[in-house]
Amino acid sequence: MSTRFDRIVEDNAWCPGCGNFSILAHLKEALEEMGLDPLQCVVVSGIGQAAKTPQYMHVHMFNGLHGRALPVAQGIKVSNPSLTVIAEGGDGDMYGEGGNHFMSAIRRNADIINIVHNNMVYGLTKGQASPTSQRGFKTPVQTEGVHVEPFNPIATAISLDASLVIRTFSGNKEHCKEMLKIAIAHKGYVLIDIFQPCVTFNKINTFKWFKENVYVLPSEYNPEDKVKAFEKSLESHPFPIGVIYKSPQKGVLEDVLRDESQIGSKPLYLHEVDFHALSNEMNKYI
């Protein structure tokens, strides 16, 4: 399907067969089907193979530093709330280098979509362990196998009461696209952790492995029950996919900051200095 979000790029840096391609395709289609305007969408990314995603789509892009997409994305959203802001990257980028920002972004609850390509390995730097690598996973650095428990992004996000927590799998097109649409439609911070096979550096968690190790949450599952959601987040082999947790409604960062400063909803580039008020205020300092 062709979309207004397509960008023709001759030199794509991803390996043939990589799961990144399907995530890119699903994202573009989701945005198209939701009728979004590319001129209103900003994709902010860090560094890594996954973080190259905005290079290959027709959207505004801020491709920044390793781990730092989330603070930039929050700055953009506060500055101009009318933009659809997506922060996208890999598991190393978002959960490793950017771990502190991940926790804080959830707590701040800006209306942004945090897409994480979770391939359980570092791709761009050639196959070291990532925070989500499974125990025992052998790499050129973890020669005896990873000796720590994998980071559980879903449980972490629920414990921090993230506004919306989703997991999906790049190989399940319908599911992945539907989940992306739910994420985009939601107001508030969304974590969407997408299982994605790295065909080059992860020979354990392959397409087949993911397919066999996920199951779709049944339709009667209620994501608003926090305790149940937490239980679900602890399940593995197979891992549940779907909307795992939805918090009760709460204010979003940009609205809160704008209310506090009485700045209204206009983008900051239209902000004007009230020199009269400034003079008056300075007159108090005599």
Add this chain to the structure above:
Amino acid sequence: MRDSVSVLIGGKAGQGIASIETLLTKGFKRAGFYTFSTKEFMSRVRGGSNTTLIRISKRPVNAPVYKADIFVPLDTNAFYHAQDRITKETFVIAKKGDFECDCTFYDHDLEGLAKSVGNPIVSNTIAAALIFGLLGCDVNVLREIVAQLYSNEMLEVNLKALEIGAKLGQENENCLYCIEPNLSAQQAKDFFLSGTEGIGFGAIAGGCNFISSYPMSPSTGVLTFLAKQSRNFGICVEQAEDEIAAFQMGLGVWYSGGRAITTTSGGGFALMGEGLSLSGITETPMVVYLAQRPSPATGLPTRTEQGDLELAIYSGHGEFPRIVLAPSDPKECFELVRKAFELADAYQVPVVLMSDQYLADSYFNVERFEIDPIAPVHHIVKTDADYKRYSINSEGISPRGIPGYGEALVLVDSDEHTEEGLITESMSVRNEQNTKRLQKRPLVAKVAILPDVEADGEIAVVGWGSTKYIIKEAVERIADKRLSTVHFSWVHPLCESQLAPLQKAKRLIVIENNATGQFAKLLRLHGITADDQILKSDGLSFFVDELSEKIALLLKEIR
């Protein structure tokens, strides 16, 4: 009669030194005098030994002196803490017998007196009124201020304390410290501002509408100042999880057209290095307020130093232009932070504004100025269909579009990028883009602010940033025709015309509040060698009396 008096108040945190400072500075200002105050304090919330120095003068004073004319130790520790600052002439207001010194005692038990009016905490008000009377000033002025500051019972005891203090002050027949009246009273209308407040107001005038910071002394004052003003001026305020995020949020804001500032000290600025570099390659403007304190690492958290110049100039990986400014007083703080927003926006570079604990926490009489109500110029363009964020053009600066304004996409990249903003590994594109970015340095140098030069003696006394008025007054005291002063508030990049006054001088004395002479090293890179250096890095600012002695000593050798 004197035309200038220095009053030193010492005590532990929580003893109300700040209230005396407010009472005395406001009071003397309204009574017709120029005032200046500065403080040094320990890194603790309660207790310790802290001092505030207040100068009162017929003439403008904008710098601290070391020796106190009048000293009020509110506790014994304060006395020993400040012992060095007492001379034979110093008038010590305290209970005789509490400590020994070769000084003049004005024997009063302030705390006992305060208890007698019902609250030991008002010994500070007694002291303030006493000093007011001692200097021969009308205590009614102080009464008005107390009435504005306090209410209910606190007002009552404070007024009682005031009467006691005033009476004691007038009783004293020793008019050693009576101060010559200043009838012009022009300065009563002046602003009385700290460096922190100068930065805060200047940021507002510069169109700042977003601040994200992680608290770190002595920069936090600007964060709290802007938070306090956020409702009045429409400023979004967020406390970031760390300095890395603080800077990155700011970049997101600038990218989408807002005007952000972040505030920090050396330790936090170290973490911002990667952000500075990102600002450099993405050509996203950013303004950082760096209030220095002594390092390395956590150093002396509440003290002062000019030790981060090299960090400001060299931090961040790779080669990219930046601007570093270092104001010298609250007025210049106001002007330069406003300019920082303008420069960052116009040249699409990070601008670092350097202050330090001394400047941030000192209060100056600032001659009242009108704020030029010129709206900040936003150097952003409405994009059209052919727009390219990193277009190469003859001006050397690619017009900056923002998302949501115009018809094109704005692609910004930390990787080397094409004119469109997409990753490239083409060597020729790298050369083109890198050359374009680096060309901003000569462009910026053209608008560099020239140093402030005073007098035309052939021995130039050179300084930068917060030391300006200390150096100036020290040189004035020496009154040696051979001396001139050259002071830099634009410290990087330096250009030829800025250096001309130094090239002309026969001899250079460079004065810095650090241990290794960082500015002198920078001058050397530009082919200018300091003949003499006066450095200080004990955690305190220079003092006029101390510095003039040091310069005078040097001059003897030069003779």
